[in-house]
Amino acid sequence: MSRICHIELDDANLPPPTPEIEQERKVAMFDLIEENSFSLPIRDDRVAPDGPYRVGLSIREKRLVFDIRTEDDAPAAEFHLSLSPFRQVVKDYWAICESYFDAVKNMPPSQIETIDMARRGIHNEGARVLEERLEGKAKIDNDTARRLFTLICVLHFGS
Numbered sequence: 001m002s003r004i005c006h007i008e009l010d011d012a013n014l015p016p017p018t019p020e021i022e023q024e025r026k027v028a029m030f031d032l033i034e035e036n037s038f039s040l041p042i043r044d045d046r047v048a049p050d051g052p053y054r055v056g057l058s059i060r061e062k063r064l065v066f067d068i069r070t071e072d073d074a075p076a077a078e079f080h081l082s083l084s085p086f087r088q089v090v091k092d093y094w095a096i097c098e099s100y101f102d103a104v105k106n107m108p109p110s111q112i113e114t115i116d117m118a119r120r121g122i123h124n125e126g127a128r129v130l131e132e133r134l135e136g137k138a139k140i141d142n143d144t145a146r147r148l149f150t151l152i153c154v155l156h157f158g159s
Contacts, residue, residue, distance in 0.1 A: 002038060002039035002050075004038045004053050004054075004055050004144075005052035006033070006053075006054040006071075008056045008057070009154065010056060010059075011155065014155070020101045024097070024150055024153070024154065025150070025151065027150075028147045028150035028154075032144065032147040032151075036140075036144040036147065037140060038051065038055070038139070039139045040137075041136065041137075041138070043136070048076060049070050049074065049076045050070075051071070052070075053069065053071070053076060054069040054071065054073060055068055057152065058155070060080075063081060063082060064083055064086070064152060066078065066137075068138070077137070077138075079138070081133050082133075083156075085129050085132075085133060086126070086129060086156070093123060094153065097119060099115050100112070100116060100119050127142060127145035128145070129149075130148055
């Protein structure tokens, strides 16, 4: 049961998302719950509770906060990560997404494909940064990292 069973974003203080950002969020959350790999390793000789896990993501005091709870809502772990390593890749990701959203409306498929390939490359870079930042705190696979990175981008959009 090394998985996320529920994901929640604390976006109460964020401006309303654009329709495109809301769609990115919905797809990432749906895909994440459908299929993911997430576990908590032993840390400081403390055994982590088994999953599945409820994960809350928020930005507090310029830090990315992962609030991890068991399925029955008991606290399991909390990580506070610096946003600095994410800033440039999130900025690049939203810039390429904006180009992609515009391209879908106005450009031929060949140009859309090129922009989409660039978008996927930046997305992969963001997932890699997240995997590095979570090393020793949580074990995730690449697809889970990609989906979580999308949600981090959604939180960044309004901050």
